[in-house]
Amino acid sequence: MLAMDRSTQHPGRSFDELVDEAAAAPVDGWDFSWLAGRATEQRPSWGYQRLLGERLAAAGAALDVQTGGGEVLAGAGAANFPRTLVATEGWAPNAARATRLLHPLGAVLVAVPEDAPLPFADGAFDLVTSRHPARVDFPEIARVLAPGGTYFAQHVGGRTNVELSAFFLGPFPVPTDREHEVEAARARAAGLEVVGCRNERLRLEFSDVGAVVWFLRKVVWTVPGFSVGQYRERLRELHELIGRAGPFTSTMSRTLFEARKPAAR
Template identity: 80%
Template sequence: MDASFDALLDEAAGAPVDGWDFSWLDGRATEQRPSWGYQRLLGERLSAATAALDLQTGGGEVLAGAGPKNFPPTLAATEGWPPNAARATRLLHPLGAALVTHQQGTQLPFCDGAFDLVTSRHPIAVQWPEIARVLTPGGSYFAQHVGGRSNVELTAYFLGPFEVGDSREPEVESAQARAAGLEIVQCRNERLRLEFFDVGAVVWFLRKVVWAVPDFTVERYRERLRELHDHIAREGAFVSTTSRTLIEARKPAP
């Protein structure tokens, strides 16, 4: 028995994964960052807004990091997963931002034209018609999306070869935004390198990013994890790639 293998699995399986903070991976994994610096740009957009909405805010960490000095007079955020919603409430309410529980796929609980800025970082799904509805004419949607073919190497390692959809490709998302009545201001995509330096980092990542391997459990994939542990011991890391898209769209003014 390899005690280090079992210890790494146990540690990662017991670590908390609520919120959208990846600091547990410090020293255990690295992810190349996009060149544009989303949080800084988000702060600039917020400072110029009068009423803003952050969709699928997670634990509120990204939004909080972009303010509060940049926060507009009216700021709301949505989140649907209860542990994240509770965490975001504790973080954002003292900063003057209201957290509203919202389940993905349902109508946003806001009036038409309520916001001149809607933002999101790494939304699970993008409800373009709803975004267009709640934007005031002349208002903007500004977001960083997880792009197409993200983590394909990691997913294929556990699930085998699979067909990758195109719904996250920049051209497809731009077309969806236009179909909802929005104009594309900018749409930039970069492919980035992701490295895991121990098998525990992979376990923790897959517990948090549940869509990468939807049926993942340590028990189900224990033998594959053992092979991954041996691979990292030989090669020094498991390398995957990810993708990020910076997208800005505007609702036409009358």
């Protein structure tokens, strides 16, 4: 997501300048390059995009669910694309961006709300993939997978960015539905065999308050309903905290998830 450059606070820029710039910057797509030099993310050890390319190269028909702006799928390499490759996305700005990026590479984009059933026939794909889906509907994934087919994904794990959320929201009950053990149980309940469920906890650092504003506008589930106007005083406190103590650190969770639909008897 974010570049692993050394982040440094932007010296000489006021709170208002940093916040107003971030509030006006575009947040469509799933490209985080705006944060280069302003935030760092520790990467998972497995290299999802490379592994995705390997899975795609071995597939005959593949579906990428909640593809965002299509950047991750495109980055897996068009040379690896199977003869049939479809991607879904529910947010209109992302869907438009993904269409422009993926159509020239031979992939079809279908606009589908993330909470809607997948508009595909039973057993239509031998591979279903997703990177950071907001919602994982295992029964629908199992339905569209062909017998013997594979679901391969990188999920945002449980307790991701709890520190950042709590800074703005205060103490709150942390949901457990994204814990990797819970997701594995849900996959099994949908009839899938869990092949791998590997979780890592990783560091995320923000070096200026503008980076936080931009991130919260893009990753909207971190602080639901976030707006600069509503949280301006709390943002000012964060700006002062970063000035005194250095980058604000939060903890992410990532899960490399693989499950298989049993072969037909």
